[in-house]
């Protein structure tokens with residue numbers, strides 16, 4: 001659905017942000033776009049949705065250049081920025097003004113999501129708290145039923161119960177027809193939600209892997225097992241030592257996104273990269 005080829009982009013000619021970046025995103029998946037503050041997540045999302053224009057290369061949505069902002073592309077695309085704008089309108093008024101841009105918008109779904117996220121009815125949106133405004137816009141974005149849904153840091157400002165509800169609702173809204181992209185620097189917020197991890201670091205995509213593939217290839221070890229030699233990365237957590245190792249025993253271990261993110265963005269991740277990028281049969285003895 002999204003094809004980025006040879007993307008070159010920056011805000012000033014002296015400081016290019018992306019150089020020859022490639023990325024493909026398909027329907028039927030929830031992608032987690034992870035990166036530290038300033039890594040370039042928002043900028044990449046803006047290029048994806050056509051709000052920033054590549055210096056070179058292409059960002060296509062269903063084979064159409066995103067930057068052309070064609071109506072047929074826009075009606076099947078929802079981009080929720082990190083800072084939402086809530087006008088002085090009630091939910092009903094907002095729907096009356098905006099839903100018409102999205103042919104598959106469902107008012108019924110919107111109210112279901114609002115109820116699940118415990119967003120009050122009747123009040124004007126600009127009188128909501130920041131978290132309530134964010135939850136309203138998340139519900140609206142989902143109810144738009146677009147093929148491409150891009151959420152920039154959606155969990156910022158949400159309390160813990162709302163983050164749980166957010167994950168539940170998003171998982172239930174995924175279908176074979178939809179491609180969802182969620183950016184965050186709060187890695188744990190996306191655990192048990194995303195099926196593919198994309199990590200941006202130092203202006204490059206340093207990882208683009210399916211969670212199942214990662215679980216198959218890697219072991220996320222804790223305690224004594226984390227101290228054995230041969231780890232790609234070793235760190236410390238409140239519960240003791242932690243490490244990422246090749247999965248030699250073939251046992252399944254839950255992917256620890258935070259540990260993986262730390263491994264890729266701090267220190268030397270060359271061995272981990274090489275291992276993950278080599279075909280599986282080459283790494284199995």
Ligand SMILES: Nc1ncnc2c1ncn2[C@@H]1O[C@H](COP(=O)(O)OP(=O)(O)OP(=O)(O)O)[C@@H](O)[C@H]1O
Nearest residue numbers: 011017035036037038039040041042043044184185
């Ligand atoms: N409009 C702009 N003009 C100039 N530079 C910008 C602009 N927007 C972002 N930048 C710069 O581009 C880089 C990437 O910013 P971006 O907002 O894409 O990062 P991010 O990964 O989304 O960060 P965060 O997690 O803090 O939101 C940063 O160095 C930032 O200062």
